[in-house]
Amino acid sequence: MTYIEDRRKWYSGQGFWKNVPESKWKDWSWQLRNRITKLEQLEELIDLTDEERDGCSHANNKLAMAITPYFFNLIDREDPNCPVRKQVIPRAGEMVVTTDEMLDPVGEDSHSPVPGLVHRYPDRVLFLVTDRCAAYCRYCTRSRLVSNAQDYNFSPSLEQGLEYIRNHPEVRDVLLSGGDPLLLSDNKLDYLLGELRKIEHVEFIRIGSRIPVFLPQRITPSLCDVFKKHGPIWVSIHTNHPKECTQEVKDACERLSFAGVPLGNQSVLLKDVNDDADVMKALVHRLVRMRVRPYYIYQCDLITGSSHLRADLRKGIEIMRELRGHTTGYAVPQFVIDAPNGGGKVPINPEYIVKIDDEAIHFKNFEGKLYRYPLKAGAPVEEAEAQFGPEEIVM
Numbered sequence: 112m113t114y115i116e117d118r119r120k121w122y123s124g125q126g127f128w129k130n131v132p133e134s135k136w137k138d139w140s141w142q143l144r145n146r147i148t149k150l151e152q153l154e155e156l157i158d159l160t161d162e163e164r165d166g167c168s169h170a171n172n173k174l175a176m177a178i179t180p181y182f183f184n185l186i187d188r189e190d191p192n193c194p195v196r197k198q199v200i201p202r203a204g205e206m207v208v209t210t211d212e213m214l215d216p217v218g219e220d221s222h223s224p225v226p227g228l229v230h231r232y233p234d235r236v237l238f239l240v241t242d243r244c245a246a247y248c249r250y251c252t253r254s255r256l257v258s259n260a261q262d263y264n265f266s267p268s269l270e271q272g273l274e275y276i277r278n279h280p281e282v283r284d285v286l287l288s289g290g291d292p293l294l295l296s297d298n299k300l301d302y303l304l305g306e307l308r309k310i311e312h313v314e315f316i317r318i319g320s321r322i323p324v325f326l327p328q329r330i331t332p333s334l335c336d337v338f339k340k341h342g343p344i345w346v347s348i349h350t351n352h353p354k355e356c357t358q359e360v361k362d363a364c365e366r367l368s369f370a371g372v373p374l375g376n377q378s379v380l381l382k383d384v385n386d387d388a389d390v391m392k393a394l395v396h397r398l399v400r401m402r403v404r405p406y407y408i409y410q411c412d413l414i415t416g417s418s419h420l421r422a423d424l425r426k427g428i429e430i431m432r433e434l435r436g437h438t439t440g441y442a443v444p445q446f447v448i449d450a451p452n453g454g455g456k457v458p459i460n461p462e463y464i465v466k467i468d469d470e471a472i473h474f475k476n477f478e479g480k481l482y483r484y485p486l487k488a489g490a491p492v493e494e495a496e497a498q499f500g501p502e503e504i505v506m
């Protein structure tokens with residue numbers, strides 16, 4: 112497969128909502144109020160496949176469907192294989208549960224000392240501050256708790272989470288996630304970030320959010336002021352395909368960046384969406400042009416009902432091989448597996464080392480050529496010259 116795109120152009124939607132005044136379109140609360148959440152609404156807008164119709168009628172028992180009008184606009188209505196479409200429109204494959212799949216694939220619940228807080232690594236915590244998102248990704252690793260479709264009883268308590276962090280001086284890094292933290296009001300975020308900043312041992316605060324991509328209108332000047340006030344706040348956005356890199360997203364990233372927010376991106380490797388080196392290369396190139404540093408590509412977690420979306424891990428390795436050295440180092444993310452049952456994120460790399468012993472390391476470069484780097488200091492040149500004569504020494 113070759114992916115060809117017009118690099119000069121930033122993507123834009125298809126304009127199904129031509130009758131909506133711009134003032135409404137650009138208003139994030141209008142976008143939220145007008146989300147597509149029901150099969151009947153979808154059918155008015157798009158010809159669904161049987162698979163999709165089936166998926167939609169069961170979605171609400173697993174992970175609710177919700178799509179912002181803005182994001183829906185990026186779907187190619189003529190193409191059932193549209194990479195944007197597959198991320199947010201449920202398909203029948205979601206009802207298929209395979210033997211390795213789990214409700215909590217990365218063992219978050221067992222590493223959770225208080226509700227909504229996961230303390231897996233020594234110096235940092237994951238703080239789930241809401242169970243709602245602007246739209247729902249069909250492969251979401253937290254399907255058990257986001258959107259409140261399952262009987263999970265998620266009741267995150269900001270106060271309990273804050274108290275835990277206050278009482279644990281080893282926590283120097285707090286990652287706010289959910290759900291999507293940017294669905295909280297500016298006031299609530301201001302309070303939460305302010306409380307975290309008061310904790311002396313918290314050095315690093317970051318937010319994982321797909322809002323800049325699902326709802327770029329939410330990145331308002333007043334939200335940016337909150338980030339400025341408590342900065343540096345790092346933000347990881349979540350894009351999977353270059354088509355998500357629209358002018359609106361680029362503008363939202365610019366607003367964040369100008370407010371002093373360093374930006375990263377996380378992608379999930381998805382079958383027939385982005386498990387292809389040309390697509391990933393186009394994506395990472397767009398990201399760096401939007402001031403976003405590609406951070407992680409995740410092998411899709413073994414979440415219940417995701418087999419139709421999980422890509423072959425070897426494609427991920429191949430993608431990494433085709434990025435490293437072939438393009439800007441800043442544009443190359445790290446491919447990781449979040450180890451099942453709570454082992455944490457582990458890098459999965461193409462093999463560059465051919466042999467390593469006390470003498471030397473033998474390794475391949477990005478073109479597959481072999482190189483050797485000695486690990487032992489050689490003899491001083493004068494000694495070697497005395498033994499062999501200068502013309503015999505190859506430097």
Ligand SMILES: *Cc1c(COP(=O)(O)O)cnc(C)c1O
Nearest residue numbers: 229230231232235236237286456
């Ligand atoms: C991903 C994750 C983090 C952050 O990991 P980094 O590699 O530092 O980005 C922290 N805690 C949990 C539970 C996580 O899943």
Ligand code: SF4
Nearest residue numbers: 244247248251290321
């Ligand atoms: S935005 Fe994140 S938390 Fe929300 S559905 Fe998508 S992957 Fe899950």
